[in-house]
Each structure stands twice: as C-alpha cells, then as structure tokens.
Amino acid sequence: MKGLFRCILYLWVKVKIGVLRIKAKIFGDYIINRYIEHCSEREIKIALKLLGAQISETTNIRPGLVLDNTYFNYKNLKIEDNCFIGRKVFFDMADCITIKKEAVISEGVSILTHQDVGYRMLKRFYKRKVAPVVLEEGCWIGANATILCGVKIGKCSVVAAGSVVNKDVPEYTVVGGVPAKYIKDLK
Numbered sequence: 001m002k003g004l005f006r007c008i009l010y011l012w013v014k015v016k017i018g019v020l021r022i023k024a025k026i027f028g029d030y031i032i033n034r035y036i037e038h039c040s041e042r043e044i045k046i047a048l049k050l051l052g053a054q055i056s057e058t059t060n061i062r063p064g065l066v067l068d069n070t071y072f073n074y075k076n077l078k079i080e081d082n083c084f085i086g087r088k089v090f091f092d093m094a095d096c097i098t099i100k101k102e103a104v105i106s107e108g109v110s111i112l113t114h115q116d117v118g119y120r121m122l123k124r125f126y127k128r129k130v131a132p133v134v135l136e137e138g139c140w141i142g143a144n145a146t147i148l149c150g151v152k153i154g155k156c157s158v159v160a161a162g163s164v165v166n167k168d169v170p171e172y173t174v175v176g177g178v179p180a181k182y183i184k185d186l187k
Helices: 001-029 030-037 041-050
Strands: 065-069 077-079 090-092 098-100 131-136 173-176 179-185
Touching: 001 030, 030 041, 030 065, 090 173
Parallel strands: 065 090, 077 098, 098 131
Antiparallel strands: 173 179
C-alpha cells in the first residue's frame, strides 16, 4: 500500500512540475520556487529531484525551503545521505551548494553563493562574487546563521546560532558571532 501511495504521489508531483515549468517559461522561475516553498514534506524531495537536484532518499527536508537565483538550474543543489534541513532555510543557488552526509542545517539558516550590488554606484567598490558553498559531513549550522559565498564548513564543525560565516571553518571546530570567530576545538 505504501508503494502505491508513493507512486501516486510521484506522478502527482511530476504533473505539477510539468505544469509549473510551462508557467515558468512565461512568468519566470520564481513560479517553481514558490511551489517548492509551499510544498509538503512528502512532496519536496520528489519535486527537487524532478527539477534536477541531487537529493538523498534519507535526507529530511522540512517545509518552507526558500530558493533564489535558480535560473531554471536546480542541479546546483547536492544533498547527501541522512542530512536534516530545517524550516525556512534559504538557498541562494547562483552557484553550487553541496551538503555532505550527516549535516544538520537548523531553522532559518541562509546560504549565499553570490554577492553583488547590481548596476549601482557601489559596483566599482564591491565587485560581483560568485562561489560555491560546501558543508562537510557531520557539520551543524545553528538557527538563523548565515553562510556567505565561497565558504567551506569543515567536517564535524559547529556554527553557533545567529552567526555570519565569511571564511572557511576548519574540521572539528566551533565558531560563532558576527563575523564568526573561533570558539573551541572539538577534538
């Protein structure tokens, strides 16, 4: 019975994604991103996989995932085995976001893969930067933390709640603050 339900759900989501892709060609990819944001917990992984993201079956993604700068390319999202993504997490997908196995991303976390002020006066001082973000296996990102573009969070590291991480975090390290600074080692 579970297999039949899963099959029906898969087909239902596949039809929804097909219709949304047609609408998105006319109105823009935000149509698809809004759907993802309001997906049920059962639908979200199926929808992301159908769109091209690499999501493990053992990953738990809570509702409210906010995606931006997808440009119809969901292949920039890679989530490995047994990860947890909390509610209202924001992924800026201008570049690749890789989340390795056993990683935990708490509620309200923002992961940014680009920075840019657009075509404004500050552009000459703040050049556009686009770079991937990697969360290594077993890391834990606390609630409402922000990970900036080009950052790699090391294996089994902890980012304290509310922190802003602007540089790489070594393995087995706890960081916190704005900007995030070393707190202690876990070894």
